[in-house]
Amino acid sequence: MRTVEKALRLLDFFTDKRVEIGLSDLARLSGIDKATVLRMLADMAECGFVEQNPETRRWRLGAGVLRLARLREHAxxxxxxxxxxxxxxxxxxxxxxxxxxxxxxxxxxxxxxxxxxxxxxxxxxxxxxxxxxxxxxxxxxxxxxxxxxxxxxxxxxxxxxxxxxxxxxxxxxxxxxxxxxxxxxxxxxxxxxxxxxxxxxxxxxxxxxxxxxxxxxxxxxxxxxxxxxxxxxxxxxxxxxxxxxxxxxxxxxxxx
Amino acid sequence: MRTVEKALRLLDFFTDKRVEIGLSDLARLSGIDKATVLRMLADMAECGFVEQNPETRRWRLGAGVLRLARLREHAxxxxxxxxxxxxxxxxxxxxxxxxxxxxxxxxxxxxxxxxxxxxxxxxxxxxxxxxxxxxxxxxxxxxxxxxxxxxxxxxxxxxxxxxxxxxxxxxxxxxxxxxxxxxxxxxxxxxxxxxxxxxxxxxxxxxxxxxxxxxxxxxxxxxxxxxxxxxxxxxxxxxxxxxxxxxxxxxxxxxx
Missing domain, CATH: 3.30.450.40 (GAF domain)
Known part of the structure; x- marks a missing residue:
């Protein structure tokens, strides 16, 4: 699997029961080392796909996905x-x-x-x-x-x-x-x-x-x-x- | 800019007036060569972020963004x-x-x-x-x-x-x-x-x-x-x- 796909696959770990995931858990779930996961998350955060909850420091889906969904739904x-x-x-x-x-x-x-x-x-x-x-x-x-x-x-x-x-x-x-x-x-x-x-x-x-x-x-x-x-x-x-x-x-x- | 961010930035070229974009146009708009853009699109397509219109062969946002938006809106x-x-x-x-x-x-x-x-x-x-x-x-x-x-x-x-x-x-x-x-x-x-x-x-x-x-x-x-x-x-x-x-x-x- 290539880098882009690997990064986007991290988003699949979010479910309605697991709406926020800490870095260590995401590394464990994906089997990718923490430093790499963090770099991927930082890249995705720049584009609004994920964001860090300022209170818990855990990661969740970002507002960017709402924007893209609005655009797709409009089209x-x-x-x-x-x-x-x-x-x-x-x-x-x-x-x-x-x-x-x-x-x-x-x-x-x-x-x-x-x-x-x-x-x-x-x-x-x-x-x-x-x-x-x-x-x-x-x-x-x-x-x-x-x-x-x-x-x-x-x-x-x-x-x-x-x-x-x-x-x-x-x-x-x-x-x-x-x-x-x-x-x-x-x-x-x-x-x-x-x-x-x-x-x-x-x-x-x-x-x-x-x-x-x-x-x-x-x-x-x-x-x-x-x-x-x-x-x-x-x-x-x-x-x-x-x-x-x-x-x-x-x-x-x-x-x- | 790193690969993941570069790939996700391709999605920013989709707007309500430009709902489908051909490979050449996407390469021109992003300033990235066609082979690289195609590889990034293929990776994003595997995850449902983009899809190819079977009729026009042009690319558009995929159903995966609707799924993520539903999940984020639920959370x-x-x-x-x-x-x-x-x-x-x-x-x-x-x-x-x-x-x-x-x-x-x-x-x-x-x-x-x-x-x-x-x-x-x-x-x-x-x-x-x-x-x-x-x-x-x-x-x-x-x-x-x-x-x-x-x-x-x-x-x-x-x-x-x-x-x-x-x-x-x-x-x-x-x-x-x-x-x-x-x-x-x-x-x-x-x-x-x-x-x-x-x-x-x-x-x-x-x-x-x-x-x-x-x-x-x-x-x-x-x-x-x-x-x-x-x-x-x-x-x-x-x-x-x-x-x-x-x-x-x-x-x-x-x-x-």
Whole structure:
């Protein structure tokens, strides 16, 4: 990995549970020595990507990321397009609806709407969704440009739970099934007790650009509930594709 | 400048008018050779900071910035706190209200509300506000931690318009006046025909963390209008400071 990527990967250690990280912890988490981490942080701080909390001296994401997000949203109003679609989806299914977009090697979770019920799946804001381990990731992988798909299949696949597909053969099988059905399911491959159902969103080139998904407690998974969710997901994903200026793939058809 | 900073500085070339940039243009704008720019873009693309438009092959900001912004907003809900304050400010003054936060060397514009009138100042989303050339920047500089203030004063100050203070002496004078009055004014120092009035927002350490500002067409500038704007800005900035968990500075008092 090159310096720029190494530095930017440091930002992946920030989560909704770990909003500030001390230098030593960041060095330990990344396996990079403290002096190098500090130099990278100083460079990123110059550009506003990180900042040091003046009280705790620990590092956190900087205001620069808000600026870039505003700019990107102005150029391509993704959040504005997807939020009402997610709201409708959460309401129709009674479950947590979320949207993600391809972002480098993985998917970036960019929107979550939770339903008005107590027992629901919580999805942390800004989660990185591995392509091989989530319903959204599988839905995207199945409709990627062939050379991009091959890159995903050829990766070393890490196990997130005991249910994550970790061999190329296992992932190929899931991807094939997803192409046939037009939607992906993931039974606890990313988190225990969470069952995900996802449909791809297509970009202007007719290949997957992201996914819309519904996450349910695994205890609520049933054929009937799944059919209802897919029936809500299909038009939602079509609206998302159209709303984002994409073009559906002729090879994508849902058959449940 | 080091590699990481050089790479991240490439992102500054994206604006609301230039949402996609081709490789050659990016090389020309940055003064870095094409092969190096391409390598940096590839590294940033791996992390989702940029992506290539599959249709035009040009580069644009990636979905990764949306993810990081969601995470930062979850950790510190700045936009949620500032939006109602800006709405009230725009309504009370009948002018464009905007908020910015310190972000590396400069200020990041993170929110704008325009008033309901035709002749108003347009502020582009995600604008970078130089500390020496804008009312917001001056308001912040005047209440920075001394060593940070010295760093700003010691910089090479570029002229944005013919009115921008470009010598250390000129900037020191503006900063001194701003400390006395508690607010900053900038008469066309950043853009012709735009007059800005700004008050600092303070962080938890009692030093400036950002600014609230009102931008008006220079033709509407008058003592009376300015007094009215400052009367609206003062409580707005106090709410912003408190809402963001900051602590006002004992040295800050508005005397118009």
């Amino acid at each position: 391509q109003p993704v959040t504005r397009v997807l939020t009402p679609i997610l709201e409708k989806l959460a309401q129709e299914t009674g479950e947590t609806a979320h949207a993600s977009l391809l972002s480098g090697r993985d998917l970036a979770n960019i929107g979550v709407i939770e339903p008005a019920r107590a027992n629901r799946v919580y999805i942390e804001p800004g989660l990185v969704l591995p392509l091989h381990a989530t319903a959204s990731g599988i839905a995207v992988t199945a409709f990627l440009r062939p050379e991009q798909q091959e890159r995903v299949l050829a990766r070393t696949l890490t196990a997130v739970t005991g249910m994550t597909p970790t061999s190329r053969a296992a992932l190929e099988q899931v991807v094939r099934r997803t192409r046939e059905r037009g939607y992906a399911v993931a039974d606890q491959t990313f988190e225990a007790e969470v069952y995900g159902i996802a449909v791809p969103i297509f970009g202007p080139d007719g290949y997957a650009a992201g996914a819309l998904a519904v996450a349910i407690p695994a205890s609520r998974a049933s054929d009937e509930h799944e059919r209802k969710i897919i029936a809500a997901l299909e038009p939602a994903a079509q609206s998302a594709t159209t709303g984002l200026g994409g073009r559906p793939s002729p090879e994508h058809r849902i058959s449940s | 510190q809900p700045v936009t949620r706190v500032l939006t109602p304050i800006l709405e009230k400010l725009a309504q009370e003054t009948g002018e464009t209200a905007h908020a910015s936060l310190l972000s590396g060397r400069d200020l990041a514009n993170i929110g704008v509300i325009e008033p309901a009138r035709a002749n108003r100042v347009y502020i582009e989303p995600g604008l970078v506000l130089p500390l020496h050339a804008t009312a917001s920047g001056i308001a912040v500089t005047a209440f920075l931690r001394p060593e940070q203030q010295e760093r700003v004063l010691a910089r090479t100050l570029t002229a944005v318009t013919g009115m921008t203070p470009t010598s250390r002496a000129a900037l020191e004078q503006v900063v001194r006046r701003t400390r006395e009055r508690g607010y900053a004014v900038a008469d066309q120092t950043f853009e012709a025909e735009v007059y800005g009035i700004a008050v600092p927002i303070f962080g938890p350490d009692g030093y400036a963390a950002g600014a609230l500002a009102v931008a008006i067409p220079a033709s509407r500038a008058s003592d009376e209008h300015e007094r009215k704007i400052i009367a609206a800005l003062e409580p707005a900035a106090q709410s912003a400071t408190t809402g963001l968990g900051g602590r006002p500075s004992p040295e800050h008092r508005i005397s118009s």
